[in-house]
Amino acid sequence: MRIDIITIFPEYFAPLELSLIGKARASGLLDIRLHDLRSWTHDRHNTVDDTPFGGGPGMVMKPEPWGAALDDVAGRGPDERPPRLVLPTPSGRPFTQAAADRLAGEPRLVFACGRYEGIDSRVAADAALRMPVEELSVGDYVLNGGESAVLVMVEAVTRLLPGVLGNADSAAQDSFAPGAMHNLVEGPVYTKPRVWRDQEVPPVLLSGDHGAVDRWRRDEALRKTVRTRPDLAERLAAEGDLDRRDRE
Numbered sequence: 001m002r003i004d005i006i007t008i009f010p011e012y013f014a015p016l017e018l019s020l021i022g023k024a025r026a027s028g029l030l031d032i033r034l035h036d037l038r039s040w041t042h043d044r045h046n047t048v049d050d051t052p053f054g055g056g057p058g059m060v061m062k063p064e065p066w067g068a069a070l071d072d073v074a075g076r077g078p079d080e081r082p083p084r085l086v087l088p089t090p091s092g093r094p095f096t097q098a099a100a101d102r103l104a105g106e107p108r109l110v111f112a113c114g115r116y117e118g119i120d121s122r123v124a125a126d127a128a129l130r131m132p133v134e135e136l137s138v139g140d141y142v143l144n145g146g147e148s149a150v151l152v153m154v155e156a157v158t159r160l161l162p163g164v165l166g167n168a169d170s171a172a173q174d175s176f177a178p179g180a181m182h183n184l185v186e187g188p189v190y191t192k193p194r195v196w197r198d199q200e201v202p203p204v205l206l207s208g209d210h211g212a213v214d215r216w217r218r219d220e221a222l223r224k225t226v227r228t229r230p231d232l233a234e235r236l237a238a239e240g241d242l243d244r245r246d247r248e
């Protein structure tokens, strides 16, 4: 997978040199390219924003630098498939595990990091003439810019690529993973020592009975989901999963 990130703060993405994503880039599994939006400005101050039409506080990112940057970065050959452009914004559709799974199947993603009050809305409309465009939100809160959100999305998406995680099975057992963990969050996990500050590891985990361990883990995931995510529990109940799973 190739990922292009356009931002006025390329240094924000230094963490993508680390750990599993860093290793995947070094191995060639993952091609992440950073682009400074100011490279597409031509005035002496490298201006990327201006006051909003209609008045109001803050500044809006100018369309010209974004248009030129996307023309260059997201441009493609006549027989090449266009990349998918992702715009992180509080006003976007929720970025969920399902969205991460879907985006992990894309050969190319371009992330546009807005700042200030956002990017002139004509940029997304213009880009949509040439490529699929998605506005996605990592949560119902406002950040100072899209960079933190893109770090989150890139990590959630790229960890699903074959070969990135050490153990390919672990993603399937994560909270929200499609299949067995759909609409479920993970329950408690334990490692050595068996007793720590008078707290014992649940004996079933030491039993060697894999069926019993699987059932215990599912029950604990259900309990945790009911306790911390009643919204997901409602969905499970509506799908009849909660009842069925509860009986298992």
Ligand SMILES: NC(=S)c1ccno1
Pocket: 088, 089, 090, 136, 137, 138, 139, 140, 141, 142, 143, 144, 145, 146, 149
């Ligand atoms: N919630 C998201 S994605 C965001 C982007 C910028 N500010 O908030």
